[in-house]
Amino acid sequence: xxxxxxxxxxxxxxxxxxxxxxxxxxxxxxxxxxxxxxxxxxxxxxxxxxxxxxxxxxxxxxxxxxxxxxxxxxxxxxxxxxxxxxxxxxxxxxxxxxxxxxxxxxxxxxxxxxxxxxxxxxxxxxxxxxxxxxxxxxxxxxxxxxxxxxxxxxxxxxxxxxxxxxxxxxxxxxxxxxxxxxxxxxxxxxxxxxxxxxxxxxxxxxxxxxxxxxxxxxxxxxxxxxxxxxxxxxxxxxxxxxxxxxxxxxxxxxxxxxxxxxxxxxxxxxxxxx
Numbered sequence: 081x082x083x084x085x086x087x088x089x090x091x092x093x094x095x096x097x098x099x100x101x102x103x104x105x106x107x108x109x110x111x112x113x114x115x116x117x118x119x120x121x122x123x124x125x126x127x128x129x130x131x132x133x134x135x136x137x138x139x140x141x142x143x144x145x146x147x148x149x150x151x152x153x154x155x156x157x158x159x160x161x162x163x164x165x166x167x168x169x170x171x172x173x174x175x176x177x178x179x180x181x182x183x184x185x186x187x188x189x190x191x192x193x194x195x196x197x198x199x200x201x202x203x204x205x206x207x208x209x210x211x212x213x214x215x216x217x218x219x220x221x222x223x224x225x226x227x228x229x230x231x232x233x234x235x236x237x238x239x240x241x242x243x244x245x246x247x248x249x250x251x252x253x254x255x256x257x258x259x260x261x262x263x264x265x266x267x268x269x270x271x272x273x274x275x276x277x278x279x280x281x282x283x284x285x286x287x288x289x290x291x292x293x294x295x296x297x298x299x300x301x302x303x304x305x306x307x308x309x310x311x312x313x314x315x316x317x318x319x320x321x322x323x324x325x326x327x328x329x330x331x332x333x334x335x336x337x338x339x340x341x342x343x344x345x346x347x348x349x350x351x352x353x354x
Contacts, residue, residue: 081332122176179217
């Protein structure tokens with residue numbers, strides 16, 4: 081959960097400037113985007129039971145101008161309502177909490193479908209959400225990265241995961257079918273959260289979303305990120321989002337988790353300069 085927010089924030093300053101120099105993971109330009117907001121809205125659903133569509137609408141209205149996709153922005157402008165047959169990667173970037181909070185493959189698949197279909201009801205949009213949630217669930221159950229890759233290569237997913245990072249075109253691809261293989265390649269070819277973020281940035285494209293998705297899986301495989309990264313996240317998200325994040329992490333990930341106090345966090349983060 082926190083690594084997915086960190087991935088979004090880290091990637092935010094590179095999304096529309098893929099060539100920006102990478103001297104540190106975080107800078108004063110690093111900020112949260114729609115990816116973090118809707119991931120936390122998903123966590124809110126799991127904690128509160130409020131409908132996904134209601135929460136996605138309310139969160140988007142509460143935090144405007146955060147990089148909302150065109151079709152989703154129109155959905156919000158219209159007050160929510162019917163889904164719009166999207167296969168965009170928005171369904172995959174917001175699903176992370178589902179993988180943490182359900183205990184069987186069938187439950188995870190069904191809940192991921194529910195989280196997607198209120199907006200992204202195209203089969204590829206639903207499948208993208210299910211793939212990320214299943215990857216997290218598998219990692220929770222001590223499956224290796226190779227085993228995760230194998231499952232996502234087979235039905236019902238059938239992603240082509242044979243492509244190496246260096247072979248992906250550096251283009252802006254916001255589809256689930258284009259995003260999931262990139263994210264799994266990043267996961268497979270890196271060894272920790274920081275190296276995954278660096279790879280996600282260098283790969284280009286929809287960087288904040290790619291790093292958010294990869295981060296959501298890293299949280300399970302590698303554990304919560306180091307203290308300095310957690311502090312950078314909490315410094316940059318509003319207290320309402322921070323409170324829901326903390327509640328979810330304590331309930332589903334680490335009951336001993338203690339959130340940092342943002343006012344005590346300095347801008348300079350030692351150890352994160354690359």
